[in-house]
Amino acid sequence: MQPDDIKSNILTTTLESAVNWGRKHSLWPMPFGTACCGIEFMAVLAARTDIARFGAEAIRFSPRQSDLLIVAGRISIKMMPVLIRIYEQMPEPKWVIAMGACASTGGVFDTYSVIQGVDKFIPVDVYVPGCPPRPEGVVEGLIKLQKLVETEKFSDYSTTRGK
């Protein structure tokens, strides 16, 4: 191999950024769509917005195969234990997007049976506002999350990741 070839074929980087680069562009979402936001999430998947452009089209309905939980819709007191179970079943590293007002704060449903924001009980990384958020908003949230993934540190995984 000529010295010139080495120059043009080898790239030095840190392992961390190489891994993060890979993760960032292949987030596998698990949509936890319960209500109206779930329908808008379908629009995010469908042809017009198409999140495949951001490498996140590999929708997995099994929490064990995914690393991004998208909570889309209101969570009732009956559903919350299920959500916690699903979050715990996802392997690390994992991220959470709270899509819509309900998932973030309870939204218009200030009643006895709606959880006032899933972040009370599970950690949330990105909040997407709106009722429902426009598909473009969800894409924006995804891009924000990718930025977050980029800055992850391996050393954090054993403790408080991504703080």
Next chain:
Amino acid sequence: MVQGADQPMDTERMVLNFGPQHPSTHGTLRIIMELEGETVIKGTPEIGYLHSGFEKLGEYLDYNQYITITDRMNYLSPLCNNVAYALTAEKLMGLEVSKRTEYIRVLMCELSRIADHILNVGMLAVDLGALTAFLYGFQLREDIYDLFEIATGTRLTTSYTLVGGLMRDIPDKFDEAVIKVLDNVDVVARDIETLLNKNRIWQDRTKDIGIISKEDAISYGLSGPMARASGIDWDIRVQEPYSRYEEFDFDVAIALNGDVFDRYLVRMEEMRQSVKICRQALDKMPAGDVMVDPDLGFSLPPKDEVYNSIEGLIYHFEITMRNRGMTPPIGEAYVATESPNGELGFYIVSDGGRVPYRVRTRPPSLMNYSIFPKLIEGHMLSDAPAIIGSTNVIAGELDR
């Protein structure tokens, strides 16, 4: 020959938990199924995973505020909910809205019906393994969303009606945009039918699955496409017309077998009839106001008046203030409307205050879904998604 292949296989009874987080449960349904091999012996649905206290909330929000909540009940066709609620409140208050209002409401309801049915058919196909119909259908749905966005300002949670009228008039040239979409509906419907109707797999998986008899349909309180696919000639738009449906010329789609395939056919035909109604509504659209006379004290002033004139602002305060506001007489009203899913009724009890005393929704999804245990009995496990898909359960409406 493999040893023992001539003997029946030993199977044990097994209990399978299906949902609440499973793609073909449409969000939040859960079914506990007892299986013998692959045959379902008993299916017990468990609902309530999206119970969000709609009816409790209704007792704290005033008549116009609650309209925003009705959107979030049936998110496949929110405009139908808006209209049904407004009609009930108007009946309670004895208001009569203008002809133009009613025509616009009809137009919007029928567009919603198309959007609902196209998604429902698409989802049913997805659940049975055919993605193409969904993608074609969703493209059309996006176009209808665009129409809603032009008229109401948002895609999904429209809150378009007010008690006594509409939030705003439809914009100029709206009819041209609608006609463009309507032309497309016919094309997409034909495409979907070409893909599915004679498809061997589709037929095998939908014909003779989940048959509902006429008697059962009545006993279980089914309505809408579910009932009409079982041969019940009942469409509230025809039999008890509201919003001037009697002035439109359309046919009621009916099928006789009551299986999943027939429910699909009824929905496809209803889409075509909706196109017909939309075209007539556009043709005959009368001129006029879209709000009742402000002197009656029941209408919110238009937004630009509120922001740009002191009179408008004062008037707005008068209507929305806690101790003033619109107050209906003491009484109660029930109005049934034909939503894409069936009889959507609102029942409002008023104690003469500015908030309702009780708001009840008659959710078509609840009744339509309650027959599920009977339908799944004796079918294969893989028929469960087909049956759920064909009932078009919408969790927000089911659990409220």
Next chain:
Amino acid sequence: MLLPKIITKVQDKFPSVTLDTTQFAGEDIIHIQGSYNLDVLKLFRDNGFNFLADITAIDNLTLGGFERFAVVYHLLSHETAERVTIKAYVPEDQPELPSAESLWKTADWQEREIYDLFGISFKGHPNLIRIMNPDDFQGHPLRKDYPRLGRKERDDFPVVKRGINKEAAQ
């Protein structure tokens, strides 16, 4: 028109059961005693009102009425497209009335809903358990004396922390 005839029939047949008949906005409302609801409903069903459109309940705590609770039946006749509202009153100390499940299967889930949200029980119901709220839920949220924000049910879940090593994270 079926309705006027049946209403007179009800009044003749069960004079002590019918508390009142009223009209509002063109709707006929028949007020009856809760424990006799099946007799009246059956009479309606056998005379053309074949469809039970809806069952719900009202808590009359501040509204006033014959009793604390009213169970409301909306009936529809597919033949003549007429509707009628039947209100069956049940007292607070014994909120119980016969189940209509034997007449219409649709009553099954709706009565469970009323049981869950209002705490009215139905005699003869095959499976009277909560339907909307979790099984361990206390109270009946649609009663007027139940607070809208609940009694802390919505705050009562374990908090999950970030990261793998949860002890270290605390």
